[in-house]
Amino acid sequence: MKIHEYQAKDILRKYGVPVPEGEMVTTLEEADHAAKQLFSAGNPVVVVKAQIHAGGRGKGGGVKVTKTLDDANTASKAILGMQLVTHQTGPQGQKVQRLLVEAGSAIDRELYLGIVLDRATSKLTFMASQAGGMEIEEVAAENPEAIYKEAIEPALGLQPWQARNLAFKLGLTPAQINPAVSFMLGLYKAFIETDCSLLEINPFITTRDGKLAALDCKINFDDNALFRHKDLKELRDVAEEDPLEVEASKDSLNYIKLDGSIACMVNGAGLAMATMDIIQYSGGSPANFLDVGGGANQQQIEAAFAILLADPNVKAIFINIFGGILRVDVLATAVVAAARNLNVTLPLILRLEGTNVEEGRKILADSGLKYSVGETMAEAAKLAVEAAKA
């Protein structure tokens, strides 16, 4: 689960990690009030930052540095409600519904700190780099030695000497070392106690008066651990997610919207990905990833159909089921009912295999439903591609 920068910074404050003073606002009046307060408290600079879940906000015009209240208000007016396009939003962009109005910092150095799971060692890794403000992926690809790493023993946690190692490698001044160690230990504690799957401070800055701060912060939570964090679950902002994906999540369906014209309904994540692949291999393009899971019931299948049909790009529906736990006859009954209830008129291509496949085929044959069947995955994919082009 992703959260906004201002929410991530609230979490950091709780763990004693220094962040600039600021306030989240949703209206221009609130923005004016927040900026006024920051200026009158003696801050020479106020930064207005668009709050959307995608990165690259600055380049897209979603972050403005201002020196007067008038400028701050002009910036708020320009950003609030804008359709912000970044390399992570896609060409349609994301509507800005929240701003973070924040005290500006006199930046001396821009550095990077991050905690991720290293899948090769199955341990958490603390990363630091002097190349702050850049995409860390680019640094990793072009200059991997510029990223310093410390592997964390799970039973021990991040140790002060490890944080000190990283702090010295970042070239911090002697006076900054101990604050940096506390900073990093705070980040690690936040990561563990909130079950993060990713925590990044980019940039992690030093100011001209020698202080440290998290100028930006990105936190993702492990969805599998949210059951033990009821408070964090409330930080979810569904306005930032695709409406169809939000709908799907209500019925515990694993759905991801893509740009193509062939909708897929599949059981199992691996087979669902493979179905997308074979559609492309056959000359078509998948409209979505959808794993209905092993225990799908009638209601879920119907919900899945409704979601697939709500995508205006969809020209054909490809159902690929290999019945293991999910029995094909149960699936077939649900498909027939859903197709009827929702009055499905798009071409329906089915490929069914596995548990109770004969019973399933009979249910479909007797239903009067219009559909075509591919005997193999390849044949079904071909039929789906032809149907979508017709």
Add this chain to the structure above:
Amino acid sequence: MSVLVDNTTRLIVQGITGREGTYHAKGCAEYSKQFGKDIVVGGVTPGKGGTTHGGWPVFNTVEEAVKATGANATMIFVPPPFAADGIMEAVAAELPLVVCITEGIPVLDMVKAWTVVKDSKSVLIGPNCPGVISPGKAKIGIMPGRIHKEGSVGIVSRSGTLTYEAVHQLTQRGIGQSTAIGIGGDPIIGTRHIDAIRMLNEDPQTEAIVMIGEIGGTNEEAAAEYIKANVTKPVVGFIAGQTAPPGRRMGHAGAIISGGEGTAESKMAAMTAAGIHVVNSPADIGETMARVLGL
């Protein structure tokens, strides 16, 4: 031979009194009974020790169950909040084989459990996996037994239904399987591609290997390097997620391209360089294996 599971397996089920545990304990028992032996010897549900369930004795702890039944393998159906604890309990009881089916275990729980598993004598399969089957002998897991056929092709895969798909394509062409290992779709798993391939390479019954991977992590790349250096048996490979967008989790917790790592392209390139017969379409797995075996 086959690997990991056969008719010498003595299986307990952790979470045997739950709905899934009950259903799949029966499935494993029935499958092995077709070949002359019920491999299930009991189950564990804390608080229900001393009772019986489906005819099997239930114990409060794994340690008690092992002592009383001589079990040498466990299948875990414990719910996600408690499953990592269940894995650690099984490892502490020194069970040689621990198969964890549970999906949805928090990553930090597995980070902790892995420190125990990696220094132990136990082999962990999963979590978030369909399990292991040696056709014609026995199965530990949730896969449909009847699509399998005993034979000489070993399979290793991160995905459940995609493994069934590969098995089905082989069986339809009359090609049997030695052991099919579903290693699981999570970012932290016990047995990785490289470990499963090492086992299959050393197994005399296995003459060829199907390796199915998916986006996320670099385990397929590591396995490809191992294959290049050590494996002379032919390997047919497929990677799912060639059309998956980066940064999105594709169903499995571990199926995500992040930080420029884990693309299908990188995995397929490494596998091709290792001499693996990589297919672009998942429909070509069976046919390619038939061709490689000269059938």
